[in-house]
Amino acid sequence: MTPRLPRLAGWLLAALVPAEWRDSIAGDLIEERDRRRRDRRYAGGLWAAFAALRIASGLAVDRRRGLVGKAEHVSRRLSMDGLRLDLHQALKSLRSQPLYAAIAIAILAIGIGANAAVFNLMNWLILRPVPGVARPDEMVSITATGRTSAFLAPISVPDFEALRRGLTGLSGFAAYQSYSLHIAAPPAAPRRVEAEVVSGNFFDVLGAAIAAGRGFTADEGGSPAAPPAIVISDRLWRTDFAGRADVVGQTLLVNGKATTVVGVAVAGFHGARLTGGADLWVPIAQQAVALPMYRLSVLTSRRTTPFFGLVGRRAPATTIQQVEAQAEAVHAGLLAAFPDDTRLGRLRFAVSAGTESRPWVRDRLASAMTLLMGLVSLLLALTAANVGNLMLARAKQREGELATRLAIGATRARVARLLIVESALLSFAAGAVALGITTAVSRLLEGTVVLQGLPPMARAAIDWRVFTFAIALSMAISVAAGLLPALAGTRVDLAATLRAAGRSQSARRRRLRQALTAAQIAVSLTLLVGALLLARSMLTRLTTNVGFNAGGVLAFSVEPGLQGYGPRQEAFYRRLIDAVRQVPGVRASGLAWLQPFSQGAADTEFKIADAPGDQKFSANSNMVSPGFFAAIGLPLVEGRDFTDAEFQRKDEGGRGVVILTESLARRAFPAGSPVGRRIVVPDDRVRTVVGVVGDTKLQRVAAADSDMVFEPFGQTFPSGWASMLVKLDGADAEVVPRLRQTVAAIDPALPIYDVTRLDAAIARQFADDILVARLTMAFALIATLIAAVGLYGVLTRGVAERHREFGIRAALGAAPRRVARLVTTEALLVLVTGLAIGVGLSAALSRVIASRLAGVTAADPWSYAAAAAVLIVATTLAAWPAARRAARIGAGGILR
């Protein structure tokens, strides 16, 4: 194991030191570090980073001076001697008030920690390079997208080859597409994993590091006759091969066929996409293994479009614009060669930097992250105001000390610097605590689905980006929070203060503190309003009437098509339906082509047969078995359910049937019963309406309408997969294992997947909204708590400062209640000011989240009222102790 320089120091050297020095200095520092270790002196990352920084800055400064004159010493201390003194002073003074320091650090740490946690999330989702990919800045992704809109289209293998030939500005060009495949390492039960079917050169182009074994050879990548080879992820190696060293060469059943593991990818590599989740890679030449439902000749023709993801590596000195121009030339060439291809005519090839090929993923991530960053920066502003307040109060206490310093000749700037150093010290301590908070938060998020359609979050380690962010934030906040008290604290009326150290000209400063507190209340209100709006809209979404009780239904899917069933799957589905019906705990069951509320969606268009005019109706569609409606509990309004005879009956001779949802049926057939009427679906197929069911949103819950056209399962085309819907009597934990056994009894090699209650599937559709709503609520409650504690501090300190005044008032006959009212009036003033500003701020900012809201408007008075109520309660609780204390002072107060 060769020693390495700590990452930060290495990074500093790489960034700041001239090339001819870089390596030798790194080596010197390693040597010196080991020497320091032997001497038992501190030699950690910070030592190395500071040493690197001093060397780098020394060299940089000297090189700017030119060669005339002599070399100057690099100071052993950071050049500002005074700063060191200040640091010493600040440490001393903070140590003398540990409670103050602890509170300030805790509050700042919450502000910085929340920001760093969100930044960490953003880093994990967007910023960091794809693990394992060599020189990620050279990577480009090419997408086939609409000429006018940003939808994403897959492309065919011949078009991919045309691009590969035409994009000469790329040193390599590979394609991939995500599929779910079945794996099994007997005797373990089969399971379904995310996989990528890739062009043979995939690993070569990405430069993706292979930890053991190798990538695909040209033969494996290109020839269907080659023995089937796969590369597995580090994760799969650990779970399914128990991390054994001799994994290369082992056999894994993929879709029931034996394949040989030729390589294991490095840990963390799960495909070219940053948020990818692939555990297995199969070359497209091995279609017979990976995608047995297609024939290779079909799969590789221009008729089929298996590839979504296209990644290339830019050759040195090629710009993205050049690649784009070449892609346009390829597109023009293809159009000239295939003038009938209308699909191609509607598309263009877009080139973008990086490996993420799905623009909507980037957009959705960016939108959610921008919102969260905005919210946490509000929280940060609030903590800065709060700590600024604490420091102001302390500056007030130290008026005497500061006045003395000024009197004996310190400049105002010098005293201000001392105060800023103090605040910097607090901020950096807070930054360190914040990194701990960030680690804890990312542990909490581990395994959760942060955004719909992405794999669950893995361990998000804090890297140098997050570290730098936290440090930069600490620096910014130390200036922001320290500046105000520094300015106010140094504007001391010398004579007055020295004359009577206790009595202050502090009315002005108290107003400043009240203003800062009001600002905190304003920010709290804004966050609370935002949180309540998002929460209400969340509730609206989760309780959307989907037409039946989703919580009572369990779904799971099977894909016999992947195992190469072909026509045998019909009999399989019949056996499955019969077998599931026998399982104890199952009250009703039915089959559907698309699992409700999953990613899949289909829509259709129809006309009324024999009707004048050309009116078309559009709706979502699905194919279901008899008993499906009873299984999910969707009421049959009119007509009948599909029959066993219609189940898997091919659509021949115009005997096709459909069931419509109620509103759609009423719109399509305003007069008379829809049952028995006929409609014409695409390809001029005629269908008879046999029934009407209740309205339902079976695909996207957020969709505006509840229109569906149901067909018998297998009527339009045979499906290689199906979803089983089960109404349960028992608990999942009892029934699910029985269901697994039932399927295994029919085909032990066939796994079931996407096992979920339907209400959970609905919640997953709103994963990102739920995340944003939850975090906003947490931020808002933290903000309110901090603001209330801040107000409490300001009021109690005010009472202490006005002790004499209250005493005099009491002596002159003011009832305790009247004295207390002085305090409550102050609290009320702060509260009302804060609420007024907060309402304005909320009105301005809630427009940002307006597009995310459902069932509630951005100006929802209920949310505003509830947010204000929370703050009124918090203010009352914060003001109560101070008011009581003021009332108790009594005439004796004069004596103190």
Next chain:
Amino acid sequence: MSTFSEKGLLGELEQLVLLAIPQADGPAYAVSIRDAIEARTGISLARGSVYVALDRLDRKGYVTSWFADPTAERGGKAKRCFAVSAAGRRALAAAEQAVARMRASRPARIR
């Protein structure tokens, strides 16, 4: 006598480093040079100073440098080794002479 070139007279830091290069233990590189100065004078230079002086001397042509083979204990990083060039020897001599002459000619009072 043109011993004061456009590059100026050597400063004391540069002189110390130039004098230390041939006296370093083993090959002369930043760490051994700093050690050599500390061992003989008790002066522990800041690490950065040594690099600044070496970098400056290198750019003035007073030292020549080369990279030794990387070793494992240095994390596979090569040492940058130094030797005094002929010009460096001349510059050192010039600086020493200038000081020696001024010393020799000063009046006894301030000796």
